[in-house]
Amino acid sequence: MTVTTVSVESQAIKAKKAARALSLLTTEQKNEVLYKLADYLENRAETILKANDLDLSNGREKGYNEAYLDRLALSKERITDFANGLREVAELDDPTGDILSSWKLENGLLVEKVRVPLGVIGMIYEARPNVTVDATGLALKSSNAIVLKGGSSAINSNKAIVEVMHEALDETVVSREVVQFIASTDRETTQQLFTMKEHIDVLIPRGGASLINAVVENATVPVLETGVGNCHLYIDRDADVEKALSILVNAKTDRPAVCNAAETLIVQEDWLKLHKEALIATLSEHDISVFGDEQVVSVIPNAKLAGEDDWKNEYLSLSIAIKTVKNVDEAIVHIDQYGTKHSEAIITENKETAATFMKLVDAAAIYHNASTRFTDGGALGFGAEIGISTQKLHARGPMGLPALTTVKYQMTGNGQIR
Amino acid sequence: MTVTTVSVESQAIKAKKAARALSLLTTEQKNEVLYKLADYLENRAETILKANDLDLSNGREKGYNEAYLDRLALSKERITDFANGLREVAELDDPTGDILSSWKLENGLLVEKVRVPLGVIGMIYEARPNVTVDATGLALKSSNAIVLKGGSSAINSNKAIVEVMHEALDETVVSREVVQFIASTDRETTQQLFTMKEHIDVLIPRGGASLINAVVENATVPVLETGVGNCHLYIDRDADVEKALSILVNAKTDRPAVCNAAETLIVQEDWLKLHKEALIATLSEHDISVFGDEQVVSVIPNAKLAGEDDWKNEYLSLSIAIKTVKNVDEAIVHIDQYGTKHSEAIITENKETAATFMKLVDAAAIYHNASTRFTDGGALGFGAEIGISTQKLHARGPMGLPALTTVKYQMTGNGQIR
Structure with missing residues (x-):
């Protein structure tokens, strides 16, 4: 001793x-x-x-x-x-x-x-x-x-x-x-x-x-166990563009080093096709660097190809990983594999899709049409946490x-x- | 693999x-x-x-x-x-x-x-x-x-x-x-x-x-973590004899292999002096073997001297360890050292002593004038446990x-x- x-x-x-x-x-x-x-x-x-x-x-x-x-x-x-x-x-x-x-x-x-x-x-x-x-x-x-x-x-x-x-x-x-x-x-x-x-x-x-x-x-x-937040934002086929982009900016860029920041954007591929210009403009305006799957790299200028680590780790910076999926089920499977059970969000106007996501995603906080930033004792009214x-x-x-x-x-x- | x-x-x-x-x-x-x-x-x-x-x-x-x-x-x-x-x-x-x-x-x-x-x-x-x-x-x-x-x-x-x-x-x-x-x-x-x-x-x-x-x-x-119960029964100076002995018999002899059984009796020394005949008769009537400290060995026939293990381990049988103390504070210190935070009981007619015991003993269940046997999902009305x-x-x-x-x-x- x-x-x-x-x-x-x-x-x-x-x-x-x-x-x-x-x-x-x-x-x-x-x-x-x-x-x-x-x-x-x-x-x-x-x-x-x-x-x-x-x-x-x-x-x-x-x-x-x-x-x-x-x-x-x-x-x-x-x-x-x-x-x-x-x-x-x-x-x-x-x-x-x-x-x-x-x-x-x-x-x-x-x-x-x-x-x-x-x-x-x-x-x-x-x-x-x-x-x-x-x-x-x-x-x-x-x-x-x-x-x-x-x-x-x-x-x-x-x-x-x-x-x-x-x-x-x-x-x-x-x-x-x-x-x-x-x-x-x-x-x-x-x-x-x-x-x-x-x-x-x-x-x-x-x-x-x-x-x-x-x-x-x-x-x-x-x-x-506290704090590791590999949080996902899923933009569904039926997502409202304005809500999706303003929540993306807030969830990624407002104090990016905090654990309730979004680290991966999962985007439904039809939505991406329809709204890529708006998404590209938003990402560029806020200096967000993108690591994406092949589909993302082919669509978003300057996006780099994501490796396994990009899906796994917290950037805690203005970088984001972007993955395309066919539907909410694929999004849930990805979150299941890489999420840290902290905060997960879905943006959609489809209540049924939202309900599926809320029920099946396993995390402390699940959001429908809101930023992951509210996972915070102060924001929820618990006083200090x-x-x-x-x-x-x-x-x-x-x-x-x-x-x-x-x-x-x-x-x-x-x-x-x- | x-x-x-x-x-x-x-x-x-x-x-x-x-x-x-x-x-x-x-x-x-x-x-x-x-x-x-x-x-x-x-x-x-x-x-x-x-x-x-x-x-x-x-x-x-x-x-x-x-x-x-x-x-x-x-x-x-x-x-x-x-x-x-x-x-x-x-x-x-x-x-x-x-x-x-x-x-x-x-x-x-x-x-x-x-x-x-x-x-x-x-x-x-x-x-x-x-x-x-x-x-x-x-x-x-x-x-x-x-x-x-x-x-x-x-x-x-x-x-x-x-x-x-x-x-x-x-x-x-x-x-x-x-x-x-x-x-x-x-x-x-x-x-x-x-x-x-x-x-x-x-x-x-x-x-x-x-x-x-x-x-x-x-x-x-x-x-x-479940189940290890090195439970104590403390008979205070102000304990009612009848309650003390019937609770002792129940806490020790009713299914002794179960975790809510009493394994150590702590007894206040004045009470022991006054009621030793009744205690000895009860122990002998129920075939309870005693491992005690020196004072106990000098008073209770056939009691063997307890070693460190007797204070620590669950007998899960008709054996019991018996320790004498001057007061409730000594009893609490002993429980603090050897208890497994399962069930602890005090027998006393003094409400203040009981309140001290309840407040300061650190365990899942604390009893005043009742048997430790009620630490059980069925007994408490939780249904199956x-x-x-x-x-x-x-x-x-x-x-x-x-x-x-x-x-x-x-x-x-x-x-x-x-």
């Missing part, structure tokens, strides 16, 4: 111990904690920004691209956004303690199904320092302790944010031990978290596909506070036996 | 394909299927019993104990029970298709959260052939296909049951491919199921701790039909973009 091993495990144990006290807090006490964290972050913005500058200059030295640096960069305004995010979480309903159902057995035994916190959440994430704040806020509001393991590129920013949050916690009834930050950035440390079943109740990876897959493949701690689940168990789609809870059956009797 | 590998994977693929048609069935169609299965099982009982005889004589040859053989043994009556179990499942509410909530965004986008089947369930289980029938019934009622991998000791019974069910399915609108039975009994075959993420949506292991742990540790397919979840994600405690479903957000718009 190296020193690091002991220390990461001891941090997880501290979190587990501290979590217990959280389950005894009232909603008001938890909200006070969140407001206190928010105030401290705003008041101590300079300290955080100084640490962030260090991360940014390290990032520039390492040659990170601008989009990456942009996600890493903080400003006074963004820190105020973080603080307001925490205040919004304080305004959300407390998910814990709710009696979801209750009934009496014939023998008089009272059964109550109660919503309770999970315990300790392990958050493993990449560049964005906002996750440090958002995840902490959601964890505390749902009475969970949290172990944070951020990416190395944001290490200074994350450390500074956690230090400020610890100082804030010291001013409350809650121990700072409920927020544990793993300062080591090596891979081995992350892997130690994968198997700490005794101390960590759930792991939530947020970041690219390789991070998420590493956690899913190797963790024995239960995982909430802990991530977007692409798994089927426990929580699916945008996860708000209830995803961080479980249930417990409380039985009250007077000597009942069976 | 061996022949077996290809064949198991091809079975899983067949299940996945066949599952799709299930999601298009009406509740009535599914119920007809269940009634048909029930009728066939009853009518073909002789065939099944003949196969069961083969398993029983093989089991006797291998020297299995009577309790084991008893769980394996079928009779005309038990097969009728299986059939009636299927008919009861038909009477349960169909969990799929329910719109759990729906709302409109300000831009008019309709959001519907719909309950949908998981897809394909992989069931890995040991001796009891009733699982073959129960799991199939619950899977079909919730529009899921199922891949069954039973234990080698019941292989002939299970095969015969599945053959009869396949013949019954041939008489319905449903393809027999929705029920796949893995006929090979070697370990490698089971392990192949662990990683078939593309084809199997969830694995449910039912059996002993070593089977369950093997699945939990090695599967990349999501797992619903697929198992008792000891995990916190997705489903906790006895799992009825909703545990075999997930949700899908269906969004209907008229061109909404963000």
Whole structure:
């Protein structure tokens, strides 16, 4: 056992111990904690920004691209956004303690199904320092302790944010031990978290596909799988041109690095023949690069021939893969093979075709005549989200506070036996 | 790739394909299927019993104990029970298709959260052939296909049951491919199921701790962890003697091999001093063997000194571990360390102590003045159960039909973009 091993495990144990006290807090006490964290972050913005500058200059030295640096960069305004995010979480309903159902057995035994916190959440994430704040806020509001393991590129920013949050916690009834930050950035440390079943109740990876897959493949701690979105937009034979093109532009070009972006356009071939000019004009106007099948390449200027990877991977950029199909069934088969069960859309004026697509496509969110962009906790009215689940168990789609809870059956009797 | 590998994977693929048609069935169609299965099982009982005889004589040859053989043994009556179990499942509410909530965004986008089947369930289980029938019934009622991998000791019974069910399915609108039975009994075959993420949506292991742990540790397919119950009964200082002893007898001796049996008695030391004669008489009257801490050994005749394993393992027999504590806090610490988060009970007339225990003990079911035996889908009114979840994600405690479903957000718009 190296020193690091002991220390990461001891941090997880501290979190587990501290979590217990959280389950005894009232909603008001938890909200006070969140407001206190928010105030401290705003008041101590300079300290955080100084640490962030260090991360940014390290990032520039390492040659990170601008989009990456942009996600890493903080400003006074963004820190105020973080603080307001925490205040919004304080305004959300407390998910814990709710009696979801209750009934009496014939023998008089009272059964109550109660919503309770999970315990300790392990958050493993990449560049964005906002996750440090958002995840902490959601964890505390749902009475969970949290172990944070951020990416190395944001290490200074994350450390500074956690230090400020610890100082804030010291001013409350809650121990700072409920927020544990793993300062080591090596891979081995992350892997130690994968198997700490005794101390960590759930792991939530947020970041690219390789991070998420590493956690899913190797963790024995239960995982909430989030975020990889190889989302498809299917333009049906009966699609309205205007709706189809405006949804295409929105689903592809509005923040292309986000997981609810469309990565593949599937287009019904008759529709393509009829509306190719409009499609070509739209793609070119928005600087969208195309990788297509042979039919697409023969129709769309500058389109390159797509390989297997183009159907599989997220571009997270202004590139799009385009595939032609004969009908909705072929579209569904393609989505079945390459989709990541995140968000899938059909554009059609034919209600029957839409109903088939909705029923048979297996994904967290299925859209008829709307952009995939609404797969987002904020857009759906869940308040802040802990991530977007692409798994089927426990929580699916945008996860708000209830995803961080479980249930417990409380039985009250007077000597009942069976 | 061996022949077996290809064949198991091809079975899983067949299940996945066949599952799709299930999601298009009406509740009535599914119920007809269940009634048909029930009728066939009853009518073909002789065939099944003949196969069961083969398993029983093989089991006797291998020297299995009577309790084991008893769980394996079928009779005309038990097969009728299986059939009636299927008919009861038909009477349960169909969990799929329910719109759990729906709302409109300000831009008019309709959001519907719909309950949908998981897809394909992989069931890995040991001796009891009733699982073959129960799991199939619950899977079909919730529009899921199922891949069954039973234990080698019941292989002939299970095969015969599945053959009869396949013949019954041939008489319905449903393809027999929705029920796949893995006929090979070697370990490698089971392990192949662990990683078939593309084809199997969830694995449910039912059996002993070593089977369950093997699945939990090695599967990349999501797992619903069931059944290991190292359950505790805590007799508090303020416990009523009569309640305490009758609950002890029920929780320990009524079907001791079942997971909701009490395995450790924790007793507050003042109560023990006051009521030791009654406790000793009760233990002896019911032939309960005791493994205790030093204080227990000094008080209870014939008690043996408990080792670490006695606190950890399920006896699943008439043995019990007994530990003395000073107070409820010590009891909670012991349960925290050795419990499996299944069912935990406190016997006390002190409501405050009971509330502390209920709030701080982390388990699926917590009892105040009642036997742990009520942790059972039937007893709680869920109808048939697929198992008792000891995990916190997705489903906790006895799992009825909703545990075999997930949700899908269906969004209907008229061109909404963000």
